[in-house]
Amino acid sequence: MSLKMERVFAILILSCLYSFVLPDYQGDALFALKTSLNASPNLLRDWNQNQVNPCTWSNVNCDPNNNVISVTLSYMGFSGILSPKVGALKTLRILTLQGNGIIGQIPKEFGNLTSLANLNLENNKLSGVIPSSLGNLKKLQFLILSQNNLTGTIPESLSSLPGLISLQLDSNNLSGQIPEHLFQVPKYNFTGNHLNCDINFLHPCETDSDDSGASHKPNIGLIIGISGGVIVVLFIGGFLCFLRRSRRRGSKREVFVDVAGEVDRRIAFGQLKRFAWRELQLATDNFSEKNVLGQGGFGKVYKGVLSDSTKVAVKRLTDYESPGGDAAFQREVEMISVAVHRNLLRLIGFCTTPTERLLVYPYMQNLSVAYQLREIKPGEPVLDWPTRKRVALGTARGLEYLHEHCNPKIIHRDVKAANVLLDEDFEAVVGDFGLAKLVDVRKTNVTTQVRGTMGHIAPEYLSTGKSSERTDVFGYGIMLLELVTGQRAIDFSRLEEEDDVLLLDHVKKLEREKRLDAIVDRNLNDEYNIEEVEMMIQVALLCTQQSPEDRPAMSEVVRMLEGEGLAERWEEWQHVEVTRRQEYERLQRRFDWGEDSVYNQDAIELSGGR
Template identity: 40%
Template sequence: MAASGNSSGGGLLPELTQRTPILGLKLYLIILFFIVILVSTLLIFFICIMKRRMRMRVKHSSGTIPLVSKEESEMKSGEKERRRRRKSEEEKEKIGWGRRYSLKEVEEATRGFEEGNVIGKGGYGIVYRGILHDASVVAVKNLLNNNKGQAEKEFKGEVEAIGKVRHKHLVGLVGYCAEGAQRMLVYEYIDNGTLEQWLHGDVGPVSPLTWDIRMKVAVGIAKGLAYLHEGLEPKVVHRDVKSSNILLDKKWNAKVSDFGLAKLLGSEKSYVTTRVMGTFGYVSPEYASTGMLNEGSDVYSFGILLMELITGRSPIDYSRPPAEMNLVNWFKGMVASRRGDELVDPLIEIKPSPRSLKRALLVCLRCIDLDVIKRPKMGQIVHMLEADDFPYRSKHRTIEIDHVPSHAAVSIKVPYPARHVEPSSWR
């Protein structure tokens, strides 16, 4: 048994050293050769895989092939779609109501509504200068909130009226804030003050507002109001047209602001009946007595504003002699007495030509006609102010000047526009 065990145990080495029919090689050499072949194959396969992964990483870094799974790709695609929809919704919101700002954002922009940032005060709110996070400068109107329901109503009316309005002679709405009881509007910032400041402030012995600049301002205001009346549906009646609501930029371009009192008037309506609101001296007689409001009320207010531009006087001035306190009555009396050249603001260094002055005086008289039906449309007024030959057209009618002494009463021939004025002429 012992001999048999030794024979079987030691028989493996002779077998490995035996020569095989393959080139007479020994068995262990053939086995060793196959082992080397196998290891080499595995090594080459491993190197190929590593090189492939390296190529994929390079391509991924260059943006050609994303090294992500299908699930990850779908997740990223879904996120992109959500962002696209969110951006689209934001753009739609901007087109209509403007951006909605939080109270914190507005407070930061105005430095906590700092007194030094106040740029205007009125019966409907305080206006602050503000700087947003993107460094853009804005005007923030904080609506007064003594009566919360009324404040909300004014806020809603103002935003609805101007949210979608875009015109170079109307102050643009950037956004709004409606948080808790706070109601604020964020406007584009116009950097040259109000018309009221330039007409009635301390500007020195000579007004920077030359006659040509004043007529440019008048045309700009008329174009802005014409767009509200004739370029929108429903039309917008401002009902608080006055010099403090006209902003001026560095190039003296006028922009109509403050739509807190605006009313929407559909095409099927000729007027709306509403609580009388506005500023004393600018409100039309029929609106003050009946509460019936239409675009003719804005035309009357524009006529007063044009008188203000011509004379440099406020609509009501109790510091003047009794006969001159009311601008309209004094203005009519001076025209009736053929003293129109004396109406021109003495702070205007270079006086207007008789032709230009006559045109402006006649427009004023047509705008304040007591018969609202006879007042021109704002689009027509734009043409009247811009047309050099306006005072000499062939078609005339008579304007009666009332509220002047009987011995001074006269009739003035005032021409109608010769043609219908298309909106493109006042945009």
């Protein structure tokens, strides 16, 4: 073999080795984490050491280039230690491991996670010191180490973190002096330690916290006593003067002072872009009606094209000054910026002015599932059955992430085909978090104003105003029926032929009569698998059971759609449903008295318990 051929051969071998070995470091690092955490066999089952690409693993999210950017492993019952190999994940932005029983120290190698914006290790059993290497994380915004057994002093290096928004070190065994610069972090908590945070009365141990519901504001009376009333008056006067000057300048350029300061600082904007009002005005042709993509409870969504030809969808909150309007903006920005998943709509940026609140999303080329089912124009292709199956699974995975891998968990509260968008590859993307609600993991439900769309709202939410993740499961079940039938959740045209205005009742009736062919969308032209249709209908009916306790969690829904555990669950449901229907028919017969019958009080009492 000639020298030239040997070189070519060597290059080919090295190239092959490079292509196989290089991508493995992410999977190796994550598998090492799984091993060190002592994960039980039932946890992280899909984290396979022989699978090169970890972007398909549960609780792991990646960017379009297959770089791992998020690992969320909260409240999963781990009892091991943290692997230092995690430090190899240079693209990781979010690492949350709170609520486990993790022991040992925080590896100093965590200081190599140079892209990290959110590190949450709260409520574990970690010991040792806080590594000074965390001061290398220049993009870090949230450092949550509360409720552990950490000792030693707070590293001075943390003072060099320029973008730190929240520093939570409470309920540890830390001691010594708190670095002065850390009191400038917008939100901090040093309580429950042995720290010298009370030697300077101008610095309380904790800033205001909406999470606890309690007020920890600085003692203004004490400050006045020390600093003098004149200083306070001068400060207030100067601040008001600054606000007046800022508002006068608002007519010439973008000013963001209209957003409440405390709220603004708590929002994790991360890599979000602040758009100028004029930029979005030009992009949407001055918010022309011809560019309206849809309209929701808080405003309209417009199609737009930025100056670099990027297509976007701009949500304009036209009623932000009304109750809930501005709160909706803050809620969406907070949640979408930290909820990162391939099946959730990604927020590109935002714009605020004294009179406007706008959110900017990627433009979904194929619009929504509702559009594809019921509003396509002549000549446009019908949403085929394989795509509908993929949409069902993708939506389930997105909701599973919101319910089980976000802390606090996120309840969407308006799951329907119109709020599931489709990207250029017809992959499902759950959108419209304007109605979502953050729920503390220690609570089972939340009481609030009922929001949603009739026909999709769970009965317990409609009657009591109490929502939980199981209300989303109900809406998801109705969306599955939309996918199968192509019909709306409520259709009054059915009154002409039957009494079942609700799609759910209509499908239940046809399922009992074993008329599955009459259920399926006629636009599919018999191009579907009847066994898969039956499976999807079964999952939908399990999700829409009357009692929220009987409905499966979204993680179970994902498994059933993947072919695991559906048969057993369906058999159990059928037994309960038959018993319930027999009782219902028995009571109906008791109510079916003639004209001369006496009022049957017993029947009324029996019906009350149904």
